[in-house]
Amino acid sequence: MQSYVANDKTGEMTQGTGFFGNPKNCLPLTNEDVPTWALSMRASQTSATGTSILIPGSLWTVESLSSISITSIANFFYAIWKGVLEVQIGTLERLTALNIVEKFWSYYNRLEEPFIEIDRESIVDAFQSIKTIVDPTKHGEQQVPSFGRIDWYLRLDEEIESRSVAVARGNGMLITKKAPDLKRFPNLKPFDFFVCVTDGDGSQILKSTENPEHTNFEFDRIDDIKKRNLAKKKYDTFQKEVRSILKINASYSTSEQIIIDDLQELFNEISDDIESSGGSIERGKKIQIANGSYSLKPRLPDAPNPTPGDGAPDNLPGRGDRSGDKKKKTEGGTMPADEGKLKVIGPSKMTPHSDDSPKFVNLQNIRMRPSQTNKGEATIYFDAALDGVVSIRLIRAGESMSEPLSILLDGVAVTAFDVHLEKNKRASVTVNFVDSDIDFALEGEAYEVKS
Numbered sequence: 286m287q288s289y290v291a292n293d294k295t296g297e298m299t300q301g302t303g304f305f306g307n308p309k310n311c312l313p314l315t316n317e318d319v320p321t322w323a324l325s326m327r328a329s330q331t332s333a334t335g336t337s338i339l340i341p342g343s344l345w346t347v348e349s350l351s352s353i354s355i356t357s358i359a360n361f362f363y364a365i366w367k368g369v370l371e372v373q374i375g376t377l378e379r380l381t382a383l384n385i386v387e388k389f390w391s392y393y394n395r396l397e398e399p400f401i402e403i404d405r406e407s408i409v410d411a412f413q414s415i416k417t418i419v420d421p422t423k424h425g426e427q428q429v430p431s432f433g434r435i436d437w438y439l440r441l442d443e444e445i446e447s448r449s450v451a452v453a454r455g456n457g458m459l460i461t462k463k464a465p466d467l468k469r470f471p472n473l474k475p476f477d478f479f480v481c482v483t484d485g486d487g488s489q490i491l492k493s494t495e496n497p498e499h500t501n502f503e504f505d506r507i508d509d510i511k512k513r514n515l516a517k518k519k520y521d522t523f524q525k526e527v528r529s530i531l532k533i534n535a536s537y538s539t540s541e542q543i544i545i546d547d548l549q550e551l552f553n554e555i556s557d558d559i560e561s562s563g564g565s566i567e568r569g570k571k572i573q574i575a576n577g578s579y580s581l582k583p584r585l586p587d588a589p590n591p592t593p594g595d596g597a598p599d600n601l602p603g604r605g606d607r608s609g610d611k612k613k614k615t616e617g618g619t620m621p622a623d624e625g626k627l628k629v630i631g632p633s634k635m636t637p638h639s640d641d642s643p644k645f646v647n648l649q650n651i652r653m654r655p656s657q658t659n660k661g662e663a664t665i666y667f668d669a670a671l672d673g674v675v676s677i678r679l680i681r682a683g684e685s686m687s688e689p690l691s692i693l694l695d696g697v698a699v700t701a702f703d704v705h706l707e708k709n710k711r712a713s714v715t716v717n718f719v720d721s722d723i724d725f726a727l728e729g730e731a732y733e734v735k736s
Contacts, residue, residue, distance in 0.1 A: 363457025433485020
């Protein structure tokens, strides 16, 4: 039996040993130490074996019952749903395998209502996992070698904005959504995933590494180094299996590519000043990469000022051949520009899955400069390899896979847009990404739009 008591210094409610607990080693009461009123209360409810949690002196009222119900659903839904647990709350509410889904939806629709003394953030988070269990896009069960059986549920829909894996063990008590090595999933669709380790070594490993707050797994809790390393090895098999399931079921549909984006930040940087006197607004087409230090050639000494030409070439270091009589021959003109700003015609009119497939090329020498003032806006520079109206598709490049980027056109998200190109010319186009966090390596494709 346990109670919550206030800390004298901070006023914070903390978990103590309980009014009738054994203060030595914080142990529960057993055998003859259990008071008779607790035994009689237990017997009046059930004759089954198990653990009773009694909270003497609670301040609960009738209004508290809804809070107890929603908290019980959040913490024990899976066990109740599987029929291994029933929860009786006072005389007004009973949660069983037959009604738990109905009760869940009832409380799900009331999440915006005020409840007394609940951890709202945790409950809302748990309810998202429960929604995945009762309304999955895909689900399955399988054996993980040397770990045990897992039951999994995956939900993919438009309301999901993150990538989250919830891990439960045993009868299905949700432990964490921040399990080791299961936090980041680049290049996958947003998803919600619930996995329960039901039996085998895996359930025992998770139990032995579970922290006292039941909120995560900590391998340092295993004192024996050999056992700890073995547990990590088996857990690694488990997390790789989870990632494999997600890769199969939550990947974007795209052609397989091998992408090297380790130097993304270096290669994407270009000048902020489009009119800089230095000439080009971005670095050249050739980059020299060395596996050691690189020594620059010493600068040549300055040459003397040249004298007016007499028709004969002047050989001056670093300046080439110079000649002429300094007379103006023709009127000057503007230097031809290698890059031209494009105007977006509209959303793509391409039909890429038709029998007569359109001509396709990858955009070459592509660079991106994010706007300094408008979040989500960026100017894309590339070499045009096609003539006429083409559909441009921009792609977020990853280590093992890629995903198309959505562009906003007149407030509508599209994955391709049409522009008019001139072959062998440097071009640029300004776009607004749906994802305003512009921090990725970029690729592009161009498809010929047939008239």
